[in-house]
Amino acid sequence: MKSNILPAIKLTLVCLVFFCGIYSLIIFGVAQFSPNNGKGEIITQNGKTFYSNIAQSFTADKYFWSRPSAVAYNAAGSAGSNKGPSNPDYLAEVQARIDTFLVHNPGVEKSEIPSDLVTASGSGLDPHISVQAANVQLKRIAKSRGITEADIQQLILSNIEKPLLGMFGPERINVLQLNIALDNLK
Amino acid sequence: MNTEIFGTILMYGIVVLLAIPLGRYIGKIFTNQPTWLDKIFNPVDNLFYKICGIDISKEMTWKQHLLALLTINAAWFVLSMLVLTNMSWLPLNPDGNPSMSADLAFNTSISFVVNTNLQHYSGETGISYLGQLILMLWQFVSAATGIAICAVVFMAMKERTTKTLGNFYFYFVRTCTRILFPIAVAVASILSFSGTPMTFEGKDTITTLQGDTLQVSRGPVAAFVAIKHLGTNGGGFYGANSAHPLENPTYLTNITEMVAQMLIPIAMIFALGFVIKRRTLSWMIFGVMSFGFLLLTIPTVISEINGNPKIAEMGIAQPLGSMEGKEVRIGAAASAYWSITTTVISTGSVNSMHDSYTPLSGMNQMLGMMINCFYGGVGVGILNFYIFIILAVFISGLMVGRTPEFLGKKIEAKEMKIAMLIALLHPFLILSATAIASSLYAGNPEAYSGWLANPGFHGFSEMLYEFTSSAANNGSGFEGLGDNTLFWNIACGLVMLLARFLPIVGPVAIAGILGSKKYIPESNGTLKTDTATFGLMVFAVIAIVAALAFFPALTLGPIAEYFSIY
CATH class of the missing domain: 1.20.5 (Single alpha-helices involved in coiled-coils or other helix-helix interfaces)
Structure with missing residues (x-):
């Protein structure tokens, strides 16, 4: 020793x-x-600086919503919900999110809502949503902004991030960048 | 969805393609053969030896190796305790985070020194940058400890009779400087260019597009995350580990981190064949491990792509699969693939929250850790597998009536006793600790109500997972468990300590004893160990000894939960 x-x-x-x-x-x-x-990595808009990889809370009808966050989008305290798939409280929470979504998005069928919009992300800071999750919010945004649905559809299409080399991984949309593009439409 | 499957196949393919040449390189490092990096690293290594007063020509017996290993690990533990309990006033603490309590520092120090990286604190609020850098040091040296001691076992497996097995410090320093360091620099650079922060500035405060105030934690993340994966450590810089969009910003970084964590465990298998000049033995081991790995991975990927049946009942669409606790940029397939990789190879980093997986996926994650040798952690994975080879040699030797020999050395009662003790230690630690925790909880559910975030079967799984992860040197968790309490800090700390060093002592002792025995050349009476038949035998021993021991506990947790929702 x-x-x-x-x-x-x-x-x-x-x-x-x-x-x-x-x-x-x-x-x-x-x-x-x-x-x-x-x-x-940052993006600047009208003199404001944002972190492009960090989700922000969007609650207004005129913006695309991010995925739910178990930590209220606190980028100084990331975490997931850690709720198990059979937990009754958790399932009630998801049901409540579906109900809220339907209230804010009249005319949308329940079966059109993709699960990423009503389940909390792993970090609580997921900056992305799926393409379907953007499309399902299209009518609400068009109505609250008074823009044609076709214009917004165009915006969504141009904001899709393709899989790596077109072959590997999921398609996705960065909510913050999409909302900035939306604000810049006028 | 197809692109997600392609992504997982790509990750596996890259790993195997890189692991074969890396294994050859590691073999050269162990046997001190010239490589093209000598010009840079010979002077560096010699400086290390000179400052530390180490004579690398002094050969050590297996006992001396273990003594050197345990002594230096003790030194690391002491330094770690000192730093973690005094962070609040030490430098590099821009966010003003507090020092750790004694029990939390005890748990964290053991956890990082023994390569487990169980974290009962949260990276953003529980530790300073100095603390992170110290933990990063343990990520380097604990990985090198595992690899170096594995090199000692390789030396003992050579065709010769010897009592001395090289110098521990020689293997250790070379592993740090010539294997871990260069690859870590490459990985950290990729991460840094993909958006992972590498700064010593504290939190940034911004105003969001909607006008809210938001604080963003930063730090020297890229350097930390590189060695976190490369050394199969797994401790995250941030609380959410590699699910955090700064720790793992893109699909490319996800591939990079995945390849980094799987690379050395697989390369070690090929290094073995190179060192003892038995390539087919490497392929037998690789075959058994890969078969077991795929057996756990494929059902998990399918289960997560199919989604949660309880969510399906609500009538919404699950085009991406089960998404609770997962990130959109990574997707269900790559998350599920990662969750099995990280549990079979003892990394324990997560890119999605294991607590929210569907029940059988959670079970497969636990099985990966319960078996703990399908690839396994850097170095120690092979040591765990070595135990099962010894058992399989003995059992199949008895079955076909041949003397149990492995690599020309006769296996006798003493080696068998050690092997059996080590094989049974793992289930003993996990199951007895879980039993104690469960009986405490069941005796007074109100006093311990802070422990479990989920009721019923899943709550039991949370406790079982925590001890499985501690005993398997893994460090991931069903993180709903409220684990920063005196009980969990001390209990997990002790389990981690025993489960790290005894499974190192056992195989080294066996290899050392076998190494000093007389070498018997192969004859017609020798049981061939580098064949598919023998591989099947090893697999059967693993399935019976490791997996079946846990079946009753799994029935109470994930299996019962499965039948409650499907």
Whole structure:
């Protein structure tokens, strides 16, 4: 044991310098060449700065809604709901979200609502919704903004993010970017 | 949906294609053969040895290896406790986060030093950047510990009779600098360019499009997340782990993180064949592990794509599958695929919340950890598998009436006893700890009402999962469990400690004892271990010893829940 103690302590300190210090600084240096110098990707709109990867809460009828969040979109405390698939409280919560959605979106059939719009995301900060989740909100937005449905349909189509290389992963729409485009329509 | 399936196939394909050459490279590192990175790393390594006063030419016996390993791990634990309980006044704390309580620091220190990365705190509010950087150090060195000790076992498996098995510090330092470090730099760079933050600035406050105020946590995330996956550690920078859109911003980063975590465990299998010059043995092991992996993965992916039947009853559409706790940019298929990968290889990082999976998916995740050797964590996965090989050699030797030999060494009573003890330790730790927790809860559900976020069978699953994850060096959780309490911090800490070091001591002891035995060349009477038949035998032993031991507990949790909703 004795002959190991000194090398163990010294090796720990050397590793501390190398892996906490030098490694971190190398990656920090690399990040200076990345988008927004490694401070998170941002978009600016009318002088305001937003993080494009972080969901925002949209409650007004004139905006596309994000997915529900278990942490009220708190980007300083991410978490999922951790509700099990058979939990009665959870199922009641989903039912309540469906009911609220139907109230705000007259003319939409229940079977048209995709589940991503009424289930909480894993992080509580999911910036995306599915294409179907955007389409199902189209009538409400057209009505509250007084824009034709065709214009909004066009906007949705142009905001679809395709799978990687067109082959891998799901299609999706960034809600924040879509809403910014919506505001810019006028 | 097809593009989601293609994505999972792509991820597996990339891993296997990269793992074969990497395995050869790792083999060269272990056996000290020249590589093209020598020019850079020879001076670095020599500096390490010189400062630390390490003589790498001094060969160690298996006992000396274990002593060196345990001593340095103890040093890490002490340093970790000191930092985590004093973070509030130490530098690099822009968000003003508090120090950890003693029991939480105990749990967290053990958790990261032993490569488990169970987290009873939340990254945004429970730890400073200095704390994160210290945990990142454990992610490097705990992974290197597993790989280095695996190298020792490889050396003992060579065709020779020897008592000494190289120098522990030599394997350890080379693993850190020549395997983990360069790949981590590459992975962190990809993440950084894809939008993962790498800054030492604190939270940013912005106003949203609708006019609300929003705080966004940042930090040195890219560096942390790279080694988190590469070393099969799994501890997240943020509370939501790799489901967080800054920790895992795109489908490309999801592929990168997935490949990073699976790469070394599979490469180690091929490194084994390279070191002991038995390629077919590697392919046998790879075959058994991959078969088990697919057996767990495919039903899970299908189950998640099909969605939650209780949601279907409400009459809405589930075109994306079961989406509670999942992210749209990743999708149900890649989430389900990740959830099994992370549990079979002991990473424990999550890109979706396991607590919200459909019941049988949750069961498959637990089975991955209960078996704990379909690939397994870096280095230690092979050690776990080694135990099952020893058992299978002995059992099939008895069945066909041949002397139980593995790689030219006779397996006798002493090795069998160690192997059996280690094989039974895993179910013993998980089931007895879960039994204690369940009886506490059942005796006084009101006092412990903060524990479970879900009622009924699923609540039991939450407790079973927590101890399974602790014992399997995994670190993922059914995170609904209210686990930052004295009981869970101490109980999980002890389980993690025992479940890390005993399964290292056991295989190293067996390999060390076998290594010093007389080498018997193969003859017609030798049981061939690099054949498909023997692979089937190993699989059967795993299924009987590991999986069946847990069947009663699984019946009370996920299986009962399954029948309640389907």
